[in-house]
Amino acid sequence: MTNAVAGYDLTGRVAVLTGAGSGIGKATALTLAAVGATIVGGDIDEAAVQATAEEITAAGGTARAVSTDVTQRAQVDALVDGAQAEFGRVDIMGNIAGIPHNKMVMDVSDDEFERILSINLKSCFYGCQAAMRVMAPRGSGNIINISSGAIDTPAPTLACYGMTKAAVAMLTKTLACEAGPLGIRVNALAPGVIHTNFSRHNFVDEDGNVIPEKVEGYKKRFGAMAPLRRVGEAQDVANGILYLVSDNASFVTGQILRPNGGVAMPW
Numbered sequence: 001m002t003n004a005v006a007g008y009d010l011t012g013r014v015a016v017l018t019g020a021g022s023g024i025g026k027a028t029a030l031t032l033a034a035v036g037a038t039i040v041g042g043d044i045d046e047a048a049v050q051a052t053a054e055e056i057t058a059a060g061g062t063a064r065a066v067s068t069d070v071t072q073r074a075q076v077d078a079l080v081d082g083a084q085a086e087f088g089r090v091d092i093m094g095n096i097a098g099i100p101h102n103k104m105v106m107d108v109s110d111d112e113f114e115r116i117l118s119i120n121l122k123s124c125f126y127g128c129q130a131a132m133r134v135m136a137p138r139g140s141g142n143i144i145n146i147s148s149g150a151i152d153t154p155a156p157t158l159a160c161y162g163m164t165k166a167a168v169a170m171l172t173k174t175l176a177c178e179a180g181p182l183g184i185r186v187n188a189l190a191p192g193v194i195h196t197n198f199s200r201h202n203f204v205d206e207d208g209n210v211i212p213e214k215v216e217g218y219k220k221r222f223g224a225m226a227p228l229r230r231v232g233e234a235q236d237v238a239n240g241i242l243y244l245v246s247d248n249a250s251f252v253t254g255q256i257l258r259p260n261g262g263v264a265m266p267w
């Protein structure tokens, strides 16, 4: 057993992260790179993921940016297989890309339902499958899926989003059972309200410009719901991901970590 500081060292490991262009995915890419991991980031926003990769490279790390639509199985496969081909291994797979959805059940169209299932759930399933294919032969690896606090606090308009995230949690637990004997750990995070572009609709004007007073109002309103009296930052989630993929969590699998300020406290 290594000491805790050494346990966080990811030198020589390769992390594939979807959604690496913004928010939680970007913070995770920068955090894992800072402790030595090589990052292969995929995002549908090519310029954004390129900017993440450049930030890592400028700081002395190694990173690649790959334009990836996670709703397309072939593109998720190519993201993972490309990392394996270039760097010879994939140690960490972070299925992070996702979008919000708010609509009452009776107002949801078929197209909309398909879209949210594709981006938030099928993408994660594709990422797990692609990762398992390259990790199983090596007998090691870490898979991280992003669920949501929405699985703990049902609320009007959150049915579609919450269903996808509950399914992600169940996928995580089931795959953890299958992958554990192969030396692969699978965990999820269920973040509470995190201040990223995901929540932009709360603090922008009609033209999409961020309004500082609206940001403060958003932080105050949602922060008041948490015992810790604040909303989360992307770094709060990235720190949890770092723990889960590190050797310090080598006895942890099938778990749902909740960086949520204490909003929900399931057993």
Ligand SMILES: NC(=O)c1ccc[n+]([C@@H]2O[C@H](COP(=O)([O-])OP(=O)(O)OC[C@H]3O[C@@H](n4cnc5c(N)ncnc54)[C@H](O)[C@@H]3O)[C@@H](O)[C@H]2O)c1
Pocket: 018, 019, 020, 021, 022, 023, 024, 025, 042, 043, 044, 045, 048, 068, 069, 070, 071, 096, 097, 098, 099, 100, 119, 146, 147, 148, 149, 190, 191, 192, 193, 194, 195, 196, 197, 198, 199, 234
């Ligand atoms: N922010 C929150 O309050 C919160 C809370 C709980 C869970 N989450 C989850 O965290 C994850 C990350 O969200 P975030 O807060 O960092 O949001 P974000 O909007 O800052 O980042 C999401 C990233 O995913 C990318 N993306 C969207 N659709 C994609 C697609 N089809 N293919 C590839 N990339 C795509 C976006 O371009 C963006 O870079 C999501 O799964 C979200 O559901 C967020």
